[in-house]
Amino acid sequence: MVHGLHPYDVTTRVENALESVRPYLGTHGGDVELLEVTEEGVARLRLLGSCDGCPSSSVTLSLAVEGAVEAAAPEITSIEVETSDSDDEASNGPLISVESLRSRLGAAEPAPGGAWEPAPLLAELEAGEVGGFTLGDFSVLACRLQADLFVFRDQCPRCTSPMAGASLERRLGHPVGDGVLRCPSCRSHFDVRRAGACLDGEGEHLAPLPLLVRDGVVAVAVPAVSP
Missing domain, CATH: 3.30.300.130 (Fe-S cluster assembly (FSCA))
Known part of the structure; x- marks a missing residue:
């Protein structure tokens, strides 16, 4: 400017x-x-x-x-x-x-509908990497497929266990850029590019979180945490 x-x-x-x-x-x-x-x-x-x-x-x-x-x-x-x-x-x-x-x-505390939390460490993820992060009081799981970064709530919808320690896999016969997260507890599989849709059941999916770059820093929209 x-x-x-x-x-x-x-x-x-x-x-x-x-x-x-x-x-x-x-x-x-x-x-x-x-x-x-x-x-x-x-x-x-x-x-x-x-x-x-x-x-x-x-x-x-x-x-x-x-x-x-x-x-x-x-x-x-x-x-x-x-x-x-x-x-x-x-x-x-x-x-x-x-x-x-x-x-x-700009609120210091998450509003009822959620708030943006800066997450600069997410930008350090390399292609094919997955990691767990804490944003404020909220735990998230992030992964990168090629140049695209994806963030989900750190909870498996099938067994309700944390997804920390999940592996990121590519399905045989699928194109480069395909990605599936596997829950470390129940071994359920979730399609990263399809909003975390479960490949082992009907209607279940990880909870994806919006993200964007604000002033050069990755920020994630996290929901309000109940007291």
């Missing part, structure tokens, strides 16, 4: 922000589209694919998409979300105040 002016216009910065969270959205089979940035500073977005109508879409939006947009374009005043089914005004989601977003992201 030079003399208070950013070298890129607001639309370009919002597009770049959305690009930074697409790997996370892709683990849910979804995507996000920028419809426009209005003269009033409203960013109109549309969730696509599995993110549209997904029960976790509100968390996906508020912690991943909103955080990335606010960090890249602080002049955005609010964010409006639309479904992918209709352009009718009735399909628009509520306007989300960026001021309330700033208070959530």
